[in-house]
Amino acid sequence: MxxxxxxxxxxxxxxxxxxxxxxxxxxxxxxxxxxxxxxxxxxxxxxxxxxxxxxxxxxxxxxxxxxxxxxxxxxxxxxxxxxxxxxxxxxxxxxxxxxxxxxxxxxxxxxxxxxxxxxxxxxxxxxxxxxxxxxxxxxxxxxxxxxxxxxxxxxxxxxxQFHTVACWALTEPDYGSDASSLKTTATKVTGGWLLDGQKRWIGNSTFADVLVVFARNTSTNQINGFIVKKSSPGLKATKIENKIGLRIVQNGDIVLRKVFVPDEDRLSGVSSFQDTNKVLAVSRIMVAWQPIGISMGVFDICHRYLRERKQFGAPLAAFQLNQEKLVRMLGNIQAMLLVGWRLCKLYESGNLTPGRASLGKAWNSLKARETVSLGRELLGGNGILADFLVAKAFCDLEPIYTYEGTYDINSLVTAREITGIASFKPAVLGKASRL
Ligand SMILES: Cc1cc2nc3c(=O)[nH]c(=O)nc-3n(C[C@H](O)[C@H](O)[C@H](O)COP(=O)(O)OP(=O)(O)OC[C@H]3O[C@@H](n4cnc5c(N)ncnc54)[C@H](O)[C@@H]3O)c2cc1C
CATH class of the missing domain: 1.10.540.10 (Acyl-CoA dehydrogenase/oxidase, N-terminal domain)
Known part of the structure; x- marks a missing residue:
């Protein structure tokens, strides 16, 4: 009460x-x-x-x-x-x-x-x-x-210390899953580089002091990385409105028009798209842990709620159907925790491959989707109110299922590793277009 x-x-x-x-x-x-x-x-x-x-x-x-x-x-x-x-x-x-x-x-x-x-x-x-x-x-x-x-x-x-805040800008309006084809350009000029292009969905970008931006070097045609400062002339970030998930996160559309970046702010360790994978391998571990945390919160709320609220003269927790849902959620969480833990241990022992990281992110977000969905059912009408967390968590999980590689793309990364066959690009584009 x-x-x-x-x-x-x-x-x-x-x-x-x-x-x-x-x-x-x-x-x-x-x-x-x-x-x-x-x-x-x-x-x-x-x-x-x-x-x-x-x-x-x-x-x-x-x-x-x-x-x-x-x-x-x-x-x-x-x-x-x-x-x-x-x-x-x-x-x-x-x-x-x-x-x-x-x-x-x-x-x-x-x-x-x-x-x-x-x-x-x-x-x-x-x-x-x-x-x-x-x-x-x-x-x-x-x-x-x-x-x-x-x-x-x-x-x-x-x-x-969070005295300054950063964002990470890879995705573009026309290149999401296909980020390695990105079109933002970096052109060498005296003393630095000029960046031209657009980025989309970039979290924290509306207020970030420091923007890590990926762009295609017009001389080498390779992806390079740059540190761009908030105040740079030609840089504009506009908040993306009307999101149904992660609404507190400020995602932005970024426009770069001849933004000058001095040589000292080029990231020399990014000389091709492959270099972003060094970062994504670690960040995918972290993202694999977000669905775990979200599911834990949802379970904890549901567990309390079912014992507090009564229908037909009994706590909701007394109904067998509700108990089964609660236990299914609990089982998912234990399995997700162990997957997350193994990802960390594989990383520590130097055995974390891109496929292993991707499987963890994909599978945990899939299981969490089931978990929060069960939680949403358990709370009845209150399951659509942000006040009880579950509706909010239900919505927040959707972008997590999609970012840092969608469920599909992460599955394909793992599949490529275990079969040796990459299936990202349709093999017969010409024939497909005639269907
Ligand atoms: C809330 C939020 C925050 C984000 N934050 C950032 C950020 O901070 N920085 C950043 O750089 N990006 C960020 N992103 C972008 C995110 O990484 C992309 O949205 C994601 O990679 C998917 O790209 P897309 O949205 O263009 O979908 P698309 O690539 O258009 O995909 C649409 C659908 O097609 C499927 N699909 C695409 N290609 C294939 C294929 N080859 N085989 C099978 N299926 C395929 C996908 O799985 C998906 O279901 C964020 C996105 C969101 C929603």
Missing amino acids: ASSSHNQDRTDDSHGDGLQPLDISVAFPQATPASIFPPPVSDYYQFDDLLNAEERTLRKKVREVMEKEVAPIMAGYWEKAEFPFHVIPKLAGLGVAGGTIKGYGCPGLSITGSAMAAAEIARVDASCSTFVLVHSSLAMLTIALCGSEEQKQKYLPSLA
Whole structure:
């Protein structure tokens, strides 16, 4: 049952979210909404046993901050599709930006610790975890893996503290799954490069201070990487409106018109599209952990909800059909956790191949789709309200199923590895066009 302290949490507007006060006890008489996050019960096979002391401590810290600082405000910001900038210092305090990167003010976490943190952030809010992953596992990691010593020293310390925010711009309006065909150009001029083209879907790009941009070198025809500063003349990022998922994440359409990038800001470690795979191999591990976190949050909410709400004189948890759904969700989560954990261990032992990373991302997002869908059913009408997390998580999972390679593309990456046959491009384009 909702208590008066619940009401207080949403009526005092102490988080400055500008929302109208809501009397929760009237709106939700029989169940507690996600602004008061439930205790974790989804870790049924005690995954904590597989973590070391440092990783366990980090997990607990991330969980506490997310439940306390983000859970009370997330539905409101999601509804408004706005980013809660006042949360950035709280996320900075977690010490997770930069993940596994050592030095340059970065935390040098184990890959498992870093992935677990991503999941714990996603458990409460998937948008926050995407914000961190784009900044850390895509942009910062590209600078760490492909940048010069000077670039690492110049950019990473402030990014690690979230004093500056980064984005990672690969996708273009005409090249999504087919990103290696991208058309944005980089032309050599005295002292630097001129970038011309468009990017689409770029997370954090409407406010990012630092943009990692991929463009085709007009001399070599290869993909190169560049660090572009927010204030560069000719650069414009416009927010993509009307998204149905990850609404807190600010995705942008970027236009680059003769944007000058000095030589010192070219990433010398990116000389072809293959170099982006070094980054994607790691970031796909992180993305594989987002569906785990989202599913854990949904399960925890459902578990509480089914015991709180009654129909036909009994708690919803007493109905066998509901129990089976709950157990199916729980089973999915245990399996997803073990897949995520093996990805980390394969990475640590140097045995993570692109196919293995892709299978983890594809399969976890597939299982999470089933899990959040079951959760949505279990909550009945409240399953379509962002206030109970599940509807929001249901929507947030859709872009995760699609980004960092869609389910299909990641499946094809794995299939190429195990069969030796690449099937990305239709073999007989000419014949197909006559059908
Ligand atoms: C919320 C969100 C955030 C994002 N953030 C970023 C970001 O920060 N930076 C960035 O660079 N990009 C980002 N992206 C872009 C994302 O990576 C692309 O959306 C994704 O790669 C798919 O490309 P597309 O949307 O153009 O779909 P398309 O490539 O047009 O695909 C459409 C459908 O066709 C299928 N398909 C395509 N090719 C094949 C094939 N060869 N075989 C079988 N099926 C195929 C796909 O699986 C999909 O089902 C983001 C996207 C979203 C939605």
